[in-house]
Amino acid sequence: MAEPLLELRAVNVVYANGFPALNRLSLRVSRGEFVLLHGATGCGKSTVLRLLAGLVRPSAGEVIVAGDRVDLFNAMQRRWLRRSMGLMMQESRLLDDRSVHENVMLPALAAEESFSEARRRALLALEKCGIGDLATLSPAALSAGQRQLVLLARAVVNRPVVILADEPVAHLDQENARTLLELLAAFVRAGVTVVAASHEHIAPVRVPFREVLLTTQSAQEAS
């Protein structure tokens, strides 16, 4: 069997307050897969995405991305890992004092692209997400659905091979949710690996996907 692109091996996560968020969870995600993490509030969906992005370290177990033990990465390597992934996390925010275009440029600038290349890539990302016309607006002027689309454009501006999306369709009406899922599906069809967490049941169209149910039981096995 081919090596998974993303893998959790028997990970435990205990937050600073002593709360055990994950208990011996194992999960394998193949290159090009679209995985939907489901489960009740508090079962650890966001924690799984944070582990894969190197934002949280497990207290036991291994986190492997493209063959690397990212749980052993130092701060600089973890920063590099985060920049190489497209992240739509719950804490992701847009800066209201910059335009949509400038917000989407930020990860490209952080990746040390030139200003003109960052501008070009950001416009491309906005167009790919069908929102090129929003480029000059302030994020404060956007609807919830438009904000999510801008967050997706920002996540893909560096052309990541992995997108981690936490509750991408939460608070969106059906039409906006469908638009967002169709865009994620289009990235999957283009070869990107997507892991999305959702407490609601969501079903992408025209692309194969795998649902993984996380439970709050003692030993979790979600491969």
Ligand SMILES: Nc1ncnc2c1ncn2[C@@H]1O[C@H](COP(=O)(O)OP(=O)(O)OP(=O)(O)O)[C@@H](O)[C@H]1O
């Ligand atoms: N930074 C933190 N400090 C302490 N406890 C935390 C922290 N982050 C998460 N937790 C706890 O860990 C558990 C798992 O949280 P997590 O956010 O991963 O769950 P979730 O399934 O994504 O929940 P939701 O659907 O509500 O977003 C929860 O009980 C939560 O309260």
